[in-house]
């Protein structure tokens with residue numbers, strides 16, 4: 622009997638993608654490649670094969686899927702990596718490769734939270750409470766705040782953000798996870814009175830929400846972009862089960 626190997630592309634850049642790659646590396650009958658955008662200077666590399674850099678849009682990805690004889694795609698990118706997800710959906714359709722999106726759930730408001738939900742970063746900038754604002758949107762999402770000369774911003778990112786930046790700011794370079802104690806201490810040290818975050822839903826960066834709740838700070842929560850109408854799972858285990866189904870189909 623010939624046993625076929627299922628070749629899997631994992632679109633990465635998240636903790637879930639790394640965990641999936643680790644589990645797939647030990648799985649018989651599967652060969653996985655994780656793809657990273659190459660935007661982080663010193664990325665935490667996943668287990669198994671890794672490729673780095675864009676594909677050149679949906680057409681480039683479709684060609685790559687065919688050339689690499691990929692039998693299944695797991696889009697485990699960040700919930701805000703919308704361009705990549707949209708391109709992956711188009712490419713998988715045109716190359717006739719099954720695709721699933723692995724997206725952890727968003728965060729849920731709890732008693733004591735003072736969240737202001739907004740649909741976009743621009744809306745966050747237009748609805749900012751406070752004078753000393755903690756920005757954890759990521760270094761590429763600062764543009765809507767650069768004209769705000771009235772407020773002071775604490776910007777936290779993994780790699781240094783590039784100009785333009787808001788005129789009054791300080792930068793903290795750090796990679797999560799962070800503890801509630803660390804977040805509370807940071808907020809107090811910088812006299813933060815409002816927090817802006819995207820609804821990533823990540824347990825690695827959730828402590829800031831607990832610290833904000835404890836200190837009674839408002840949190841401007843940017844909603845996720847909508848997902849295309851494709852199969853979706855919320856956990857790594859569900860993604861593995863979906864892949865098992867593809868292996869059997871093949």
Ligand SMILES: NC(=O)c1ccc[n+]([C@@H]2O[C@H](COP(=O)([O-])OP(=O)(O)OC[C@H]3O[C@@H](n4cnc5c(N)ncnc54)[C@H](OP(=O)(O)O)[C@@H]3O)[C@@H](O)[C@H]2O)c1
Pocket residue numbers: 632633634635656657658659660673674675676677678679681682697698699701702703704705706708758759819
């Ligand atoms: N957006 C966030 O807040 C955030 C937070 C944490 C981690 N990340 C991770 O950082 C990466 C970039 O995010 P983004 O928001 O800049 O993406 P994006 O705006 O959706 O994508 C921009 C371009 O980057 C390339 N790209 C993105 N993800 C890729 C991947 N996994 N493998 C290969 N190419 C990729 C694609 O280039 P081509 O068109 O040339 O293929 C894509 O068109 C993603 O892997 C994402 O998971 C993003």
